[in-house]
Amino acid sequence: MGEGKKLKDIVIPLNDYPHMPYWATLEEAVVLLNFTYDTGHNTLLVFDESYRLLGMLNQRKILTGIQPRFAKSSPGRITIEWEELIASSIPQQLKKPIKDFMSPINTIVDVEDHILKVAHLMLNKSGINLLPVKESEKVIGVVRMHDVFHEITGFILKAKK
């Protein structure tokens, strides 16, 4: 039985992954994530003007951002009409900068880390499907739960044969 893949084999380089400056609007983020639908990328990295990583914005955060207020305050009354979505406060929300919606970076992995360690870090915090990867103090890309899952389960399946 051979060794599994290294983390660096499954890192998606930054250039191939959607990212935006913190002042981009929620609308820009929505547009971008719609354009990346086919790639399976569902999160944005958020940088400041000198390319320091500030945070991440995933689909969950975006949908939370545009969830109509009344639905939030009384969960019993959920909007069931599409028109109500548009009539709500969404247009105002879309104009806001993504820094208002993003989640901070709490965990970052090193490109030399083992994939299993990455899996462990992801599982330890609920809702984390993506982690930034650094190499000697530079963010070089991201690693997705999707790819970690594929590597680990693939390894298991192969071992069973």
Add this chain to the structure above:
Amino acid sequence: MRSLLSIFKRAKKKVKATQPPLPDRVLFKERYDCFQAVLSENNAVLEMMADMEEKLSGDYLFDMSYVRSNCEIMVERIHNLIENLNKLSNGKYRGLYDAFKKINSDIEGTLAKKVETPVTPFTIPFEQATKDMASSVGGKNANLGEIKNRLNIPVPEGFCISAYAFKRFMEHNKLTDKIVLSAVDVGDIEGLTRISREAQELIMKAEIPPDLESSISNAYLELSNKIAQRGGGSRNTSVRSSAIHEDAHFTFAGQYATALNVASENLLAKYREIIASLFTARAIFYHKSKGFQEEDMVMAVGVVEMIDSKASGVMYSRDPTEAGRYAIIINAVWGLGPYAVDGVVTPNTYVVSRDSDRTILEKNIPVQRFMLACNPEGDVGEAKVPEENKGQPCLTDNQIKALAEYALTLEKRYEKPQDIEWALDQNNNFFIIQARPLRILTEKPRKPIPTVLPGYKVLIDKGEIACKGVGAGKVYLITKEEDLENFPEGAVLVAKHTSPTFVTVMNKASAIIADVGSPTGHMASLSREYRVPTILNTQVAMKTLEAGQEITVDAINRNIYEGRIDDLVEAGKKENPFNDTAVFKTLTAVLKSIVPLNLIRPESENFKPEFCETFHDITRFAHEMAMGEMFKIGDSRDMRKGEAVKLEVKLPLEIYMIDLGGGVESSSKKVTPDHIRSIPMNALLKAMMTMEWPGPPPLNVKGFFTVIAHTTMTPHSQKLLWEPSFAILSKEYMNFSIRLGYHLQTIEAYAGDNLNDNYIRFLFKGGGASLDRRARRTRLIKEILEKVDFSIHRTGDVLDARVTKYEKSTILEKLSTLARLTVFTKQLDMTLFNEAMVDWYVNEFIKKHCTER
């Protein structure tokens, strides 16, 4: 050349080594002054060119001193333009001096061309004169000699007093120094009268040099003998002007004196009189306005046997008023010819068909009571028409037909319709006294074009006329240079901008219309050279006119009509009545060294000083290079902040400014946008301040990793982010290097009152993201700028965009768009994940920020 250059370089180094460096502001100011000088000389020259070309339309009166002085001023301006360009560029374009020298010497050569007076005997008998001797004996004498010697048509005996004799007479009395006509303006009637009087007095008092006098006496003696041999009675003569240039190209009809029936003792006095008539105010005016130079005013004289005519008159080999009528017109009076020529009495009129049997189509015989006749003692006077002739035709049918025959022979010989003076002596012998080309009005008298033609739809009625005329055809829209390749014959070229490249279709275009452009631009000059009716600055042509639509362009009244109006096209055609004259020929010749444009595309191989063949080439080259050199002043990244003033502005930008004059006005050290007087800078800042800028970064973000994302980022590029922006300003000018991220960006603009000067140049390079994202951003900028009419060169992540020659207001509007675009695209490269994202942003910008359309 090389040595000059190295001297220049050495001198420059020396200055650097021994003197402390001049402050930036002074250096910039020097260069800016040179730049401005290039702009203003360029405009002045283009305006002069337009004016000179306009003169060729035939609608204006001008003289040789106009051509000379314009050439002189232009030469001076071109020289100054080259000097300033070289000062601006540290002597980079000294090759222009060689081109300049060559063109200048061509122009001088053209202007210096003049007819030398050939050295001949003072007097020449008619037997020896032919039509090739016009410069020796004058046109009239030369023609008479030709008729006598080569056509065997009877001409009175006579001799010429040559042009060389005139020269001898003038020089002997130092009259060439005493009569200075160039000092008088052609429009100054009083001056003309004064100088004419002075000249005539000098001539009448002048001595006829003894050698000339004896030559005339001998020739007269010989003439008398010939007349005696033929059995003629009177030895009196007529003394007639035969000015050089008269008749050859232009008819100085009735300008000069003629003395009839001159007795021998008065011959020399009459010679003086005829010479003096060269200098009547009327003749001087005529001469100057037709472009003859002072040296060209030369008078030969004909001394001709006096025919004591029974009848005489004028004959036209064709009907000059009705081009359609195929007939010969003969006028006849009893007695001497002047009564027919001067219209003192109503002459007999005979109309003779030109067909082979010479049918007399019409006869009109009014009663003539008085006639002009020779006095027995000399001179002429009025006499009664003999009773038996009153009311009788002057000529018999056979005589009419014989005369008509002469007319046709003369016309055949000279290959042009003829205007002929004839005389019939008491023995019924015909003599031809004068023959010259007849001017025929080939067209119906032209009706003036009404300002707006009723009954037709006017599509556009604004713009500036760059070349007068009327043209009609189908609209062909030019949006890019390649469109020119398929330009159809006879189409009307319609474009947003003017471009010298349009010259390639000017032989096909029936008219040119552009939304922008000025009559003093490069292309306008080409339009005039090719005589393509052209209206520029219509503003709306591209919007209003549709491809394939038939239109008529009236570039006389500035109207563009729907449909083809042939009458209007016909009315717009005209013949230039003056294009045969010396001044026209000279102007046309010098303009060949001035106007044609050979340097068309700046990117082409021949866009170099050594390929400049005309002044127009030099101005175009210099203007282009001056803009390039000026643009570079923003490049010097070592600008010392100390000299610049900081702008206090509510923008996340650190802006330092250097004022070259009129750009900033502040009494205190503190400068705010209110103190800025630079027109382009104001427009730019105003637009920037209306944009929403990125807010501050979130403060309470946890897990803040200070790691740099982009692997190609270097310490140098990292530094760029924090560099201040620099603006070099004057009232009309701005060269602004803006730091708004990791890219380099410069906006340069000139917004003055002359739209030929106006331009915007925008250079954009680099960025913080990877190359593909940076390239996506330049594509985004390119697409937006193209929508607002910039012409763009883009390679990878470098973008060089320009607009030129717009009105100030449009330039400012475009600057505002650029300012908004600048803020909009700040670090946008980061976001451009794919091409779809680029398209989305292009639409967003146009929707939200493009107020231009």
